Each structure stands twice: as C-alpha cells, then as structure tokens.
Amino acid sequence: MPSEAIGDVVIVEPTLWSDPRGFFAETFRQEWLPEGSPMMVQGNRADRSADTLVGLHYHRFQADYWYVPFGRVLAVLHDLRVSSPTRGTSLTVELDAVAHRGLYIPRGVAHGFYAITDATITYLVDNYYNPADELGVAWDDPALGVTWPSDSPTLSDRDRANPRIADIPTDLVPQ
Helix, strand or coil: CECCCCCCCEEECCCEEEECCEEEECCCCHHHCCCCCCCCCEEEEEEECCCEEEEEEECCCCCEEEEEEECEEEEEEEECCCCCCCCCCEEEEEEECCCCCEEEECCCEEEEEEECCCEEEEEEECCCCCHHHCEECCCCCHHHCCCCCCCCCECCHHHHCCCCHHHCCHHHCCC
C-alpha cells in the first residue's frame, strides 16, 4: 500500500499462508512498486546485531526494496527530493519476521534502520553498486524529527561522519 506520508514509498503487507508445517509468504513482486519503477537487478543481505544503527543513506540513482526475514528493525525514511511534495517528511516503519512487511524506498529518500534485535535485512536494488552514489545524512540530525530507540547505538565510521541535511552540498541534493 502506498505511504500517505512520503510519495512513492510503498509498505507491503503480504498475505501469509500457514499450516502445521510452517508458513509461506510472497516477499516481493515487481508489480507492487509504483508504475514505471525500474526492475530490481541486485539482491543483498545484511546481518546486524541488536542496538546497531545503519544510515541514513540515500541514492540519486538507486531505489531499494527491504525485507526482514529474521529479527526486528525500525526503518526510518526522510524525503530529500527537491521536486517532491512530501520533501522534508520523515516516516518510521517497523519491519520484522512476524508481520513480514516489505518496504519500497524510491531514489532520493534517505533511509536507515535501527536493529531492535539481532536482525537480517535483505534488500533488492534497481541499479548496480556505485560508490559515487553512496550518500548519507546524520542519523541524529534534529531536522529528521525522529526519536530513535537508543541515544548511543553502534555505528560505522561512515555513518558517524554523515552530514546534517542543511550541510549536504547542493549538487548532491536529490531532485
């Protein structure tokens, strides 16, 4: 279902089929994405320990589709797109191995997550890895208006160095 908070973000609520053997769920379909979305071309997996925070990252040339098959995370999105009517809006979505939600994140929307428990996140992307398109925003920037579950999460050096939104160079702001 499309998010009402940020344009082109889609939160997928899959149907689960269960029986005594376990369950089955479709975790991704291209048709769930906004019309005209490029095909997903690469799949990735990240395992994170509880109390780890990743991001916020953004890409000008790549969209993501996230799914959490193990554990529980709090996903945080922030619309950086100059041309978007929802620019400056933040959204939090819990992803876990119980509800099995999927989350489509369009190009230009900053995204990160906090691992509430040990967690695995799988993500599909619509463009191959490009180090020049690996951009970020400070996770604790007050402009995000986000209350994280921890004030001192485990962070990578890269994420510790991300700039505040106001300090992103103009040529790196998504259109």
